[in-house]
Amino acid sequence: MTEEELDDFKEEQTTQNLVKKKRTRSHAPKQKLLQLEANYFDGETRARSNKYKYFKDLYILENSDNRPAIVMPDGHIFVETFSPFYSKVVDFIIAIADPCSRPKYVQEYQINPYSIFSAVSIGLKAKEIIRILAIISKTPLTDEFKEHIELCCLSVGKLKSVLRNTKYYIESNEIRRLLELLEIPFFEERHVYPEPDEKTYKHTKFLKVGKEELETIISGIGESSYHGNVARLTEGIDDLLDTPLEKQTILRFQIKTESVREIRQYAVDHNLFISDEYDFMNDKTIDNLGIQLKNTTRIRPYQEKALTKMFSGGRSISGIIVLPCGAGKTLVGIAALATINKPTVIVCNNRLTVKQWYNQILQYATMDMKKIFLFSDTEKQALPQTGPCIVISTYSMLSNPNKRSDKSQQIIDQIKSRDWGLLILDEVQDSAANTFRNVTDIAKAHTRLGLTATLIREDDKISDLRYLVGPKLYEANWLELSEQGYLARVKCFEVTVPMTASFYKYYLLSDHFRQRILCSSNPNKIRTVAGIIKFHERRGDKVLVFCDIIHILIHLAGLLHCPEIHGETPENVRSSIFHEFKNGSKVNTLILSSVGDKAIDLPSASVVVQVCSNYGARMQESQRLGRVLRPKSGNREEFNAFFYSCISDMTTDLKYSARRQQFLVDQGYVYEPVSDARERWPWPEDLLSDEKSEEEWLRKMLKVEKIQSEETEYESYSSDEYEESQSDYIDTIGKSAPHFSLLN
Template sequence: MNGPLIVQSDKTLLLEVDHELAEACRRAIAPFAELERAPEHMHTYRVTPLGLWNARAAGHDAEQVVDALVEYARYPVPHALLVDIAETMARYGRLSLSKHPTHGLVLTSTDRPVLEEVLRSKKIQPLVGERIDPDSVAVHPSERGQIKQVLLKLGWPAEDLAGYVDGEAHRIELAEDGWSLRPYQQQAVEGFWHGGSGVVVLPCGAGKTLVGAGAMAKAQATTLILVTNTVSARQWKHELVRRTSLTEDEIGEYSGTRKEIRPVTIATYQVITTKRKGVYPHLELFDSRDWGLVVYDEVHLLPAPVFKFTADLQARRRLGLTATLVREDGRESDVFSLIGPKRFDAPWKEIENQGYIAPADCVEVRVSLTDSERLAYATAEPEEKYRFCATTDSKRRVTEALVRRHAGEQTLVIGQYIDQLDELGEHIGAPVIKGDTTNAQREKLFDAFRAGELTCLVVSKVANFSIDLPEATVAIQVSGTFGSRQEEAQRLGRVLRPKADGHEARFYSVVARDTIDQDFAAHRQRFLAEQGYAYRIVDSVDLLAPGPEGGGSAGGGGSAGGAEKPDGV
């Protein structure tokens, strides 16, 4: 036994990155284990009940999980852990929701004591009705989502077999003019449709919109699509008109500027969660038509009020699309119970190897602060420390030098703080897209970038999600939302669209050495490390030194020490 994996009784898995079988092992454990830490040589994964239940819902059984651990383990796998994995996975499906010909929605158990146990929960009692027989109990139809949430928290996740209403029929066909779904996109559609509802996880740039279109063609029904912003809504509309039989008149936009309800309606999370006098007036959009399918783009960003309404939509087919199921608020269990389990997950490197996304060189550029900056950082208030080290003058000069180094290449400079971005835009002569940039101006600048009329854009977090810029080859991240793993993945995704010339993408993260910025960077990189991306860590002095690999002196002047504030979308 000389495998790459050390399996420990506390449910942690240690993967030796440099082992020849490390990549095969990573693929084998990915369906059920979550990466926790990813330093250079040994990555730490954890086996959790939610991970095991996701694997179970996706068709993996305990035997497959155990075989993966035993096959790649360096030492004997603790027997107690194997027993615990088998018993945890066996909890999924002992309770199921189904339709009864006379009693409607019922909760049934294949293990009567489990049903007795959950029925004694004070949180379950208001959700159920009469006892039908020793193994089943009626459930109030309106509580289909809520009871799944509660059962998951009780440790007995229910398999939802109650089926779905067809919704209002509407013809939607995939266009046949020179394109078809890629094999993995077809697998994703089939996996979702077979399961009825759930989440498809695909890398940025791998065509999640087309998976949505494929699901709509399967459903042949009215569809509500929820997206992150208006630019994304219009990109969805453009793609659907181009790739399906839908016409512009059949697709409505429900946003801050338009309130169109059509057979296919694309709404923004922002307008749906707008609150007036303590209520959410636009949530009635969910009831405005007999939707046959609800699509949640970037489902990892699903706002809390939409979770509540999603609990009421359990009779509708629901498709979540995302590049990462990581939620920094820890509500992955709500996505599991209310949208559905993970139905398809394609590793980023696998899609890259097939040529559908660009290979990427990830570089963490470490910047040494000046003595005066270090002193100012050391004496800053705790809540101001990240803002200060993320926006120092030293980082700005390095960023400007990186932009000069890649002059002529399609480059995005991405950050969190408005004043920092405004200053960078002024110094490098590039337009800035931020929260108060109008949608018309955003689209104009994005179009100029796509056409090559602009080679550099400075963008705030408004460009983190669902912005299709296939020409971008370089991304330079100067600041972010603290240690957000999903933001890191989305930002790398801005440059992963395949290049016409097969060009490699470059992703730079400019980090202040010996500060909280460096700690946050390590946390941000965890998800991408799980996907097989390795960050090269280089010193800014070495990277930018004159010579074949360098781009000249960093130079520059000015100050980034003003009162920066995070951007709003």
């Protein structure tokens, strides 16, 4: 009997013993983990949750004044930012816990199984996590808390999801883990038996990884040099290359391709940690793209920190990176693309963003640009039959359930027919929508990277991203980036104004739809907006005014003599207005609908004024603030950007305002309440200043008959009225236009 046959015989005996004993010993740790999960790591603070938690046995340790944190038995960590040790511990805390709220003095984080998963993925061990938490905490760690940390860490890395030749497998070097899975009916139903010509292990359900591939898997453990110009993200492991490696047997079983998303969801719901690593450096089955970052491209420290969480030990990990608007999310995606250097699909939310990604790759990287293919409603470039490439598309193009054109279907089939090294999901929260979540099924990728500034949705689907994409790998601190000069320093105001008597009378007698129209078009609010615009134009600032209700937006633009942009604005008009706003002095104030919430690049804007919005949407509030987050010149200690949310008092505006602000407050922003707007920003004397003009304004507002979502748009403004209102702007911008300003 050869040595290899002897090894196989021993492992077969071990397998048979495990099959006999698995019911008595294999399920206990898993059940305990699930039981703990039901009681710990389950939630939020009392301010956010209906659950009330008692920690009557918790106490403060003696001589713990200098310790910067309080670690609660449920996994919450409260950190004092004023502690002299804050800067030494915050990176560690971010590595093991998700940020919940980061105001100025005390920040809140939450440990959960998937934050521990991320921590273990970058090399942290249970003993080290527990040891450091014990050092920094003012309170003692409970035994149950420590046991849960250990169990979470032990569960990570035992099972891995693998993509080979458009087929998905689950693999492990511990056969009992695979046996446990196939004892679960859910996995047994979705398991694919090996083909007759495939090399199986003694157990007929398992495939044995061949010697050549096994050596590739093992050799990837020590690699830490990357393609592209990203600085090395892991250090100190090169010596492992010279360390003798013990003989390993890695087994896998195939799963049905159409069940991959279900399996990931099941794994998340049942705390089965199936890791999604990709040994891109040793993958010889997919050709390299030949992309590198330019020598002039500079990766900022926080961007490199984010990339470090994605790459560890020469492998890439699927997950989500959260960076504020204006902090360079696209560059992080391009750096990840250059690091993996494999065929990539980039998914955006509209065709404008598709072009932006193309231009950014051109700006930051060097490669054969003929390898980049655009797939949108206006550009459909067929992929080459062979060779690596990059596809930039949109969620709607890839996931459209309706009948496609022959050209579109051909491209979709090409995308489906090959393995991709990387799938980048821009504005990743959109991929959780029911209509878009099949994007990850269409583009089968070894690594999935989600990018966003706002990892929030107003439904309950945001947690689905854990199995659709992966865990959150990194989330930047907005205020810290502002203090370091990477973002503008924004001052936020909540400006409350009373309703006028005539508007409030109709408001009290109206249904919800008309109430929203009336409190949004409140003459006192309009006068306040005009006063704020006038104040900032005199300072030389560029102002963006947001109004979701199109009927109000168009009349407001006429009232203030400012150009407007919304969903029906022709592309040529939109481009002309944006160009003049960015580069000229004729357009200093621009009125936008929700189409301006994202994917517009207006770095000169320093003021946002919000007239009305989409109810309590937190994401929209943060996206609008993001329009002025681009770094500004001047003293870092002074506010150099301003955000005004205008509210009609004693109306539904108040109801939604607090919820809208929640995300930004959690990022550390403070809204200054203002109730004396007329004194601070004097109203124009000739704007809705008499009873007749106010009645005429009310009459126009009551004409609105129907709400529709424009990208949440409101309708009942006729096309003739629209074209008439725009004709002046089309003519004047192309010629020597008068200054669009309240200062005229």
